[in-house]
Amino acid sequence: MQPVLVGREKETQLLQKYLESDKSEFIAVYGRRRVGKTFFIRQVVGKNAVFSFSGMETASLVTQLENFQLALQKKIGECSKPTTWLSAFDQLERYLDSLGSKKKIVFIDELPWLDTARSLFVGALEHFWNSFASDRNDIKLIVCGSATSWMIDKLICNRGGLHNRVTHQIEIAPFTLNEAEQYFKIYGFGYRRKEIAECYMAFGGVPYYYSLMNVDESVAQNIDRLVFSRIGELRLEFQNLYRSLFKQSAGHEAVIEALATKKMGMTRKEILDTTGLNNNKAFSTVLTELEQCGFTREYTPIGNTKRDVLIQLIDPFTLFHFYFESENKNQDDHFWTNSLRSPLFKTWSGLAFEMLCLNHVAQMKNALGISGVQSRVCSWRTHKNKVKGAQIDLLIDRADQTINLCEMKFSKTEYEITKSDCENFEKKIEAFISETNTKKSVMFTMVTSFGLKHNKYSGFVQKELTLDDLF
Known part of the structure; x- marks a missing residue:
C-alpha cells in the first residue's frame, strides 16, 4: 500500500495557500523528531519542487557541500563543487534564474544539521533570501528541521539578517x-x-x-x-531522540529523568537540587529547549504565584522509557x-492515562461543551498537612467562573467508585476550596476508560467523560 497522509488537513490547506500566493514565501516547518514533517511536505509538494536537498547528521562542512553539489547536479548536470555556502547559494540562484518566471519551490530539509561549526551557513541563507528571493514573486522556499529550538531561535526569532524574514511557520504536532x-x-x-x-x-x-x-x-x-x-x-530510540535534537544533551536528559519522577512537575529549584546542574544561562536554555520541542510544559499551579511555576513532563514515550x-x-x-x-x-498506566488526558484537554473541553470558553490547565496540591496527600492533577480553570476538578482513572472495565473513593474525593474538594479561597463553582469531573459503574456513590460525579470523548 502506498503511504497515505493521515490528518494534517489544516496544515495542508495552509501550505497549499502559501505555495499558491503571488509573492515569494519563506516557510519554516518544524516539529519533533519522527513526527512526519518531511513526509507531509513531500506529499503536499509532490514532484513540483525544482530543487530538494537535505542536511546530513554530524557531517562536516566539506561533506555537506559535496552533498549539495550532488543534489544540484541532478538538475543541471555537471557542476563545480562549492567551497562555501555563499558560493553554493550562488549556484542555486543561477539555476533558479534559468527556469524563467514560473513559480519555483525549493525544499531544504534538516536545516539545523547544515549549521556546522564555522560553516557560516545562516549568513549565506540570509544573503540568499535578502538579496535574491525576497524581492521576487516566484520563489517558495520551504525549510524544515527536527531541532525545534534551532528552528525557532536561529530562524523564526532570528535577531540578525533573518529577523522577520520567515513569512510563515507551520508546526507539525504529534497525532491526536x-x-x-x-x-x-x-x-x-x-x-x-x-x-x-x-x-x-x-x-x-x-x-x-x-x-x-x-x-x-x-x-x-x-x-x-x-x-x-x-x-x-x-x-535505542530514547537515547537517539535527545542526542539528535540537542548538541549537548546530557543536561536535557538529566532534567527529563528528574521530571519523570514527579507527575505534577517540579520547580526550577527542585530540578537543580535533584540534578546537580548549575543555575545559569545554560540551564535556562535547557528548560526552554525542552519546552520548545514539546517534551515539557510550564504552568503555575492554582493558588500559587509565578515564582512557583512548575515544569512538567508531557511526552508519553519518555515516561514509557523510564517505567519500562x-x-x-x-x-x-x-x-x-x-x-x-x-x-x-498499574502504576504506569495510571500516570500515562493522566498524561493522555492532559494532551487531549481540547477534546475534553469539547465534550464538556466549553470549547469556546477561555481557560487554563493546571494542577493543585495542598500546602497543609491536614489532608494527607491531597492533590488534584488536572484542573480546568475557566473564565466563566467555573473550575472542572478532574479525577482520571484508567481501568479495563467500568470504574466502580467505592465508599473510600467518595470520602477521598470529598476531602480533596473541601481542602481545595478551603486553601484556595476560590469563589468559583467547582464541578467534580471524572475521566475513565469505559465510564462509571453506577452505584450509590457514582451520583457524586457531576460530569463524566470516557475514553471515547478523547477521540
Whole structure:
C-alpha cells in the first residue's frame, strides 16, 4: 500500500495557500523528531519542487557541500563543487534564474544539521533570501528541521539578517488519538480504541513509531518486538531522540529523568537540587529547549504565584522509557507482555492515562461543551498537612467562573467508585476550596476508560467523560 497522509488537513490547506500566493514565501516547518514533517511536505509538494536537498547528521562542512553539489547536479548536470555556502547559494540562484518566471519551490530539509561549526551557513541563507528571493514573486522556499529550538531561535526569532524574514511557520504536532485511529484504520489494523489508547500511552502520537508496527500483531507483540527485542528498531530510540535534537544533551536528559519522577512537575529549584546542574544561562536554555520541542510544559499551579511555576513532563514515550525500558534489567524480550499484570504496569498506566488526558484537554473541553470558553490547565496540591496527600492533577480553570476538578482513572472495565473513593474525593474538594479561597463553582469531573459503574456513590460525579470523548 502506498503511504497515505493521515490528518494534517489544516496544515495542508495552509501550505497549499502559501505555495499558491503571488509573492515569494519563506516557510519554516518544524516539529519533533519522527513526527512526519518531511513526509507531509513531500506529499503536499509532490514532484513540483525544482530543487530538494537535505542536511546530513554530524557531517562536516566539506561533506555537506559535496552533498549539495550532488543534489544540484541532478538538475543541471555537471557542476563545480562549492567551497562555501555563499558560493553554493550562488549556484542555486543561477539555476533558479534559468527556469524563467514560473513559480519555483525549493525544499531544504534538516536545516539545523547544515549549521556546522564555522560553516557560516545562516549568513549565506540570509544573503540568499535578502538579496535574491525576497524581492521576487516566484520563489517558495520551504525549510524544515527536527531541532525545534534551532528552528525557532536561529530562524523564526532570528535577531540578525533573518529577523522577520520567515513569512510563515507551520508546526507539525504529534497525532491526536483521533488521528492515530485514522492511521490504524487506513493501514488495516483492527485495533479497538482501548488498544489504540494503550499504544498512544506508550508511543505518543509519533507516526514513525506506528509505521514500524505489524498489522498481524497485537499492540503488546509490536511493543515487545520494537522496544524489548535485542534487534528492536526502537530499542535505542530514547537515547537517539535527545542526542539528535540537542548538541549537548546530557543536561536535557538529566532534567527529563528528574521530571519523570514527579507527575505534577517540579520547580526550577527542585530540578537543580535533584540534578546537580548549575543555575545559569545554560540551564535556562535547557528548560526552554525542552519546552520548545514539546517534551515539557510550564504552568503555575492554582493558588500559587509565578515564582512557583512548575515544569512538567508531557511526552508519553519518555515516561514509557523510564517505567519500562530502564527497568528491563534481565533483557527480557517479552518484558512488556510479562508486565501487563504487574504493579509496575498499574502504576504506569495510571500516570500515562493522566498524561493522555492532559494532551487531549481540547477534546475534553469539547465534550464538556466549553470549547469556546477561555481557560487554563493546571494542577493543585495542598500546602497543609491536614489532608494527607491531597492533590488534584488536572484542573480546568475557566473564565466563566467555573473550575472542572478532574479525577482520571484508567481501568479495563467500568470504574466502580467505592465508599473510600467518595470520602477521598470529598476531602480533596473541601481542602481545595478551603486553601484556595476560590469563589468559583467547582464541578467534580471524572475521566475513565469505559465510564462509571453506577452505584450509590457514582451520583457524586457531576460530569463524566470516557475514553471515547478523547477521540
